[in-house]
Amino acid sequence: xxxxxxxxxxxxxxxxxxxxxxxxxxxxxxxxxxxxxxxxxxxxxxxxxxxxxxxxxxxxxxxxxxxxxxxxxxxxxxxxxxxxxxxxxxxxxxxxxxxxxxxxxxxxxxxxxxxxxxxxxxxxxxxxxxxxxxxxxxxxxxxxxxxxxxxxxxxxxxxxxxxxxxxxxxxxxxxxxxxxxxxxxxxxxxxxxxxxxxxxxxxxxxxxxxxxxxxxxxxxxxxxxxxxxxxxxxxxxxxxxxxxxxxxxxxxxxxxxxxxxxxxxxxxxxxxxxxxxxxxxxxxxxxxxxxxxxxxxxxxxxxxxxxxxxxxxxxxxxxxxxxxxxxxxxxxxxxxxxxxxxxxxxxxxxxxxxxxxxxxxxxxxxxxxxxxxxxxxxxxxxxxxxxxxxxxxxxxxxxxxxxxxxxxxxxxxxxxxxxxxxxxxxxxxxxxxxxxxxxxxxxxxxxxxxxxxxxxxxxxxxxxxxxxxxxxxxxxxxxxxxxxxxxxxxxxxxxxxxxxxxxxxxxxxxxxxxxxxxxxxxxxxxxxxxxxxxxxxxxxxxxxxxxxxxxxxxxxxxxxxxxxxxxxxxxxxxxxxxxxxxxxxxxxxxxxxxxxxxxxxxxxxxxxxxxxxxxxxxxxxxxxxxxxxxxxxxxxxxxxxxxxxxxxxxxxxxxxxxxxxxxxxxxxxxxxxxxxxxxxxxxxxxxxxxxxxxxxxxxxxxxxxxxxxxxxxxxxxxxxxxxxxxxxxxxxxxxxxxxxxxxxxxxxxxxxxxxxxxxxxxxxxxxxxxxxx
Numbered sequence: 132x133x134x135x136x137x138x139x140x141x142x143x144x145x146x147x148x149x150x151x152x153x154x155x156x157x158x159x160x161x162x163x164x165x166x167x168x169x170x171x172x173x174x175x176x177x178x179x180x181x182x183x184x185x186x187x188x189x190x191x192x193x194x195x196x197x198x199x200x201x202x203x204x205x206x207x208x209x210x211x212x213x214x215x216x217x218x219x220x221x222x223x224x225x226x227x228x229x230x231x232x233x234x235x236x237x238x239x240x241x242x243x244x245x246x247x248x249x250x251x252x253x254x255x256x257x258x259x260x261x262x263x264x265x266x267x268x269x270x271x272x273x274x275x276x277x278x279x280x281x282x283x284x285x286x287x288x289x290x291x292x293x294x295x296x297x298x299x300x301x302x303x304x305x306x307x308x309x310x311x312x313x314x315x316x317x318x319x320x321x322x323x324x325x326x327x328x329x330x331x332x333x334x335x336x337x338x339x340x341x342x343x344x345x346x347x348x349x350x351x352x353x354x355x356x357x358x359x360x361x362x363x364x365x366x367x368x369x370x371x372x373x374x375x376x377x378x379x380x381x382x383x384x385x386x387x388x389x390x391x392x393x394x395x396x397x398x399x400x401x402x403x404x405x406x407x408x409x410x411x412x413x414x415x416x417x418x419x420x421x422x423x424x425x426x427x428x429x430x431x432x433x434x435x436x437x438x439x440x441x442x443x444x445x446x447x448x449x450x451x452x453x454x455x456x457x458x459x460x461x462x463x464x465x466x467x468x469x470x471x472x473x474x475x476x477x478x479x480x481x482x483x484x485x486x487x488x489x490x491x492x493x494x495x496x497x498x499x500x501x502x503x504x505x506x507x508x509x510x511x512x513x514x515x516x517x518x519x520x521x522x523x524x525x526x527x528x529x530x531x532x533x534x535x536x537x538x539x540x541x542x543x544x545x546x547x548x549x550x551x552x553x554x555x556x557x558x559x560x561x562x563x564x565x566x567x568x569x570x571x572x573x574x575x576x577x578x579x580x581x582x583x584x585x586x587x588x589x590x591x592x593x594x595x596x597x598x599x600x601x602x603x604x605x606x607x608x609x610x611x612x613x614x615x616x617x618x619x620x621x622x623x624x625x626x627x628x629x630x631x632x633x634x635x636x637x638x639x640x641x642x643x644x645x646x647x648x649x650x651x652x653x654x655x656x657x658x659x660x661x662x663x664x665x666x667x668x669x670x671x672x673x674x675x676x677x678x679x680x681x682x683x684x685x686x687x688x689x690x691x692x693x694x695x696x697x698x699x700x701x702x703x704x705x706x707x708x709x710x711x712x713x714x715x716x717x718x719x720x721x722x723x724x725x726x727x728x729x730x731x732x733x734x735x736x737x738x739x740x741x742x743x744x745x746x747x748x749x750x751x752x753x754x755x756x757x758x759x760x761x762x763x764x765x766x767x768x769x770x771x772x773x774x775x776x777x778x779x780x781x782x783x784x785x786x787x788x789x790x791x792x793x794x795x796x797x798x799x800x801x802x803x804x805x806x807x808x809x810x811x812x813x814x815x816x817x818x819x820x821x822x823x824x825x826x827x828x829x830x831x832x833x834x835x836x837x838x839x840x841x842x843x844x845x846x847x848x849x850x851x852x853x854x855x856x857x858x859x860x861x862x863x864x865x866x867x868x869x870x871x872x873x874x875x876x877x878x879x880x881x882x883x884x885x886x887x888x889x890x891x892x893x894x895x896x897x898x899x900x901x902x903x904x
Contacts, residue, residue: 361442531738600626620656825863
């Protein structure tokens with residue numbers, strides 16, 4: 132079961148959308164669903180139908196044996212056909228289609244939806260769950276989809292207003308990753324809300340895990356401090372130990388004031404358990420099991436020699452942090468599973484029993500057909516020629532590169548040519564991007580005709596200077612682990628010119644989003660090979676590595692010294708190919724040195740499937756990494772633009788789990804920026820940020836504004852940041868939502884005033900438009 136639950140592969144063909152009616156070349160839907168069902172394993176399932184007998188409220192049921200290798204969509208169709216034939220309410224099933232219904236099952240008292248209609252039955256979590264329970268027949272409930280209530284619609288509008296982006300708008304996506312991620316993030320959010328301590332969350336104490344510095348310790352007298360507690364119009368000063376907890380302080384205070392409760396306007400039946408200490412003038416509470424010396428406010432007062440003032444207050448009502456009920460059922464982490472190579476391979480199987488092709492069976496080289504480009508408005512210089520440069524890259528590592536021939540730069544340039552790369556399809560790693568760039572140069576600088584495979588597009592003239600104009604990326608393996616197929620029209624991003632806002636151009640060039648401004652942007656049309664079945668990247672199996680198990684000979688001293696020098700070099704110093712080869716050859720030795728992990732993983736050829744498999748085996752033996760103390764700088768190195776592999780990035784995020792809230796705040800901005808380097812919306816880093824924000828209002832506040840500012844300023848990552856922010860807002864609670872609305876309204880007023888001032892006297896006031904935040 133654990134192996135099954137760990138599967139993270141996705142299994143759904145690409146869903147393409149017609150992006151722009153003005154384009155002659157349009158993306159057409161491609162369905163890889165097979166029409167026939169062939170069984171390798173028959174699974175008995177009882178389906179609870181949405182109809183019932185006329186004289187009874189007992190729902191209709193159908194018991195079917197479902198082929199284990201058919202898809203959820205095929206299973207629904209099979210149920211529908213049987214319902215039409217056998218049900219007393221056949222008119223109902225004639226009138227409605229299977230797409231208007233959900234499939235749900237129960238697990239440990241929770242309702243889960245079988246969400247991915249292209250997933251193979253034998254990989255469903257419910258099938259494995261039933262096997263563990265030794266159920267011979269499982270139950271799946273067919274539930275009719277309900278129209279969203281007015282309350283739900285209004286709530287979504289409120290969230291979209293706070294986000295600054297409509298997450299329900301799918302007009303600028305070429306697959307369903309946005310909606311898929313919205314559904315998958317429900318489960319980690321629900322888990323965090325169940326574990327959340329309502330009292331601690333409502334008051335969110337601000338403490339640090341750092342020991343008290345010697346400088347501050349010297350300012351204390353006998354390890355004691357004086358605090359002033361206010362209640363109404365009275366105040367009292369007491370001396371407490373810096374090691375006392377807030378509860379001990381309250382107990383000591385009430386003991387001393389036992390006979391003076393009337394002065395504090397406290398009734399006799401109330402005790403210290405009914406009150407908390409709040410910092411005067413702040414919405415900050417001193418609660419919890421931490422000693423006073425660990426609270427930031429206390430340390431700040433000691434450092435500046437200020438008096439410490441508290442208000443004896445009633446705790447806030449935790450019900451103010453109530454979360455609106457989830458409108459969606461949960462989806463499990465097995466959603467979209469594809470399985471192992473042994474399950475998917477075509478070798479030794481009847482072709483009629485093949486439902487998905489393993490990527491590792493595809494020995495042909497990867498290729499792409501560049502059809503052409505078109506742009507509504509040409510650049511002013513008409514004496515330009517252009518060519519398309521296509522790169523397959525993983526992080527910053529270029530796995531293969533090809534170019535088209537040169538053509539005069541007109542409103543529409545057609546090539547209709549295939550570019551074949553020197554990398555096999557089976558070697559394409561997850562996270563690999565097809566990077567397409569439009570590059571121009573002056574026509575007279577090119578002396579001979581170009582060919583698709585040659586680099587002649589740069590010209591033979593040494594004075595020739597190529598200029599990158601536009602770029603766009605397409606993930607070759609989608610969020611469900613499926614190879615992209617079919618035709619695409621991608622709207623490209625323009626490289627900022629001189630004097631234009633550059634933004635985070637290096638991060639922006641890695642985005643897999645397309646330009647939402649379809650009316651004025653450059654569009655490139657391309658075609659990928661189509662297959663009769665989905666082509667899935669299999670999950671790597673944990674197998675024994677002979678090189679790892681075999682005792683290695685002693686490393687020569689000269690090589691050991693050379694290896695130590697490589698490990699000790701500056702992280703920004705690029706390694707030579709010889710250095711990388713040495714690092715990989717002695718990788719088992721390098722694994723003993725966590726500080727060398729970024730260099731070692733940069734030495735991996737991610738376009739070599741066998742080498743990637745060995746790397747995963749290597750990462751399973753990372754005891755030195757797990758046991759070493761946390762070096763945040765080293766961990767963040769593995770989250771930068773050089774690493775696109777989800778296992779490497781998940782390993783880094785796992786190390787961050789031990790960070791305390793104050794430490795998360797220190798690195799929150801860098802971690803938000805690192806989300807840009809994730810290949811997919813749903814990632815270990817996204818989930819980490821979501822979880823920590825749902826535990827702490829302070830982290831949540833800063834995360835809200837970091838994400839919202841990125842959504843307002845960066846069109847390249849709007850969708851990714853918006854889906855993370857929505858997941859947070861759905862769990863932060865009503866009190867935080869109301870606070871955020873006030874903050875956003877305030878910034879809008881300030882922005883309006885700023886723009887009015889600027890319009891009154893543009894020369895007198897040098898005020899630039901910052902856009903809405």
